[in-house]
Amino acid sequence: MPDIRFHSVFDIIGPVMVGPSSSHTGGAARIGKVVRDIFGEKPEVITIYLYESFAKTYRGHGTDVALVAGLLGMAPDDPRLPESLKLAYDQGIKVSFVPKSDKVDHPNTAHIVLQTGDHRLAVTGVSIGGGNIQITEINGFKISLSMGQPTYITIHDDVPGMIAKVTGIFSSAGINIGTMTVTRTAKGKQAIMIIEADDYQTDILAKLKLLPHMRNVTYFE
């Protein structure tokens, strides 16, 4: 049995995107967008560490432009994507790129650190080809998020009972949870839950958002 990394015909025929590279531009924009959604607000400071192929070719492929476009909330087919660095500058966001020479697991790796006040998030994403991505680390926690199936990400206050309330909503909707990752910035501060589910229902999102102490909920497919 091979390592099944691609599940959908649209991983192969698609995505529709702004060129020039599906891994270095399209995938980079998707990594940026996911990181922005997990962060849940506009970042004041963006620091991007680039590794191997990303470090060597990021300017030619527009990887820098695409990552920032995603971090501004743009999708890979957004026509404003080529202008992202200027848009970030206009919004007063500080952006820096740090090419690294360290060896990493995948040649197309970006480590992104976002900061707004004392809210900080560090995420590692890899672009595995054809615009497909994986999130491999959040705030130092190793995870494996392929973004290929229904995925819910919640940002909430780190208070007792949140996990039970969230999983209760899935349970009463009859939706099975495949994998679940819980992490937090610091005890009692902000926590993140990443849930890969077997199905999607529109009202789950609404119910999750209504929970007390819930700051933000996003859904990806």
Added chain:
Amino acid sequence: MFYTVKELVEQSHAFPSIAALMVHTEVENSTRTEEQIRHLMSRNLEVMERSVKEGIAGVKSVTGLTGGEAKKLNTYINGQHFMSGQPIMEAVRNAIAVNEVNAKMGLICATPTAGSAGVLAGVLLAMRDRLHLSHDQQLDFLFTAGAFGLVIANNAGIAGAEGGCQEEVGSASAMAAAALVTANGGTAEQAATAVAITLQNMMGLVCDPVAGLVEVPCVKRNALGASQAMISADMALAGCISVIPADEVIEAVNRVGMQLPATLRETGEGGLATTPTGLRLKKKIFGKA
């Protein structure tokens, strides 16, 4: 779900076509209905059509390294003095058009990647009228290509940084060849043969972009990849076989990809990228670093 070409071919016999199997599999694996899946594919096809049209009209890349050659080819085709044949020349022109649009940061549909987006759109738009493909049959063409692409992606890869251009333009050409075979009335077995023949010839193709840009040699590799897809499809339809089965060829592509040094996997540190002209262009475009 199918994980090998063998499984794909076998499972397709329970369906009217490979495309029907792909759509059925997609319904099972996703939260979308068949109607939504076909609609989404239809949007991809529209973007392919637009990018071909835009490229033929004439574009210039951000760096100025590429552009305007789809337009030149179009004029050349109209002059009717070509040697190979009109369908192949149109596929070549279309492929160049898409990748020229890609290089100017225009909108394209990645198939399977952006750097190899010209091949599939190129051959489909060159052949759809000749093969009298309805809109639905054109979508089926893309589903068939996607089915073989999934197998290649899961058993080898589709990133130049992982396994070189053989996994990008190579995969795209193999997918296109298979789709051409079925669009022209061939069997699933013949489609698999076209995949095997194409990948055998693309094997070892390195990813060596000048200045790290998806321009030189990527744009022209799409053109030649498209021509190769047409020829492989014709060979398979003629009854030629592949001595090495498609699954074993894909496995070999994966092995060769892993054996490629990093300098030849989308780092811009080998091959054409480090020729005197390649290095000069890099310096001219980006300065010292």
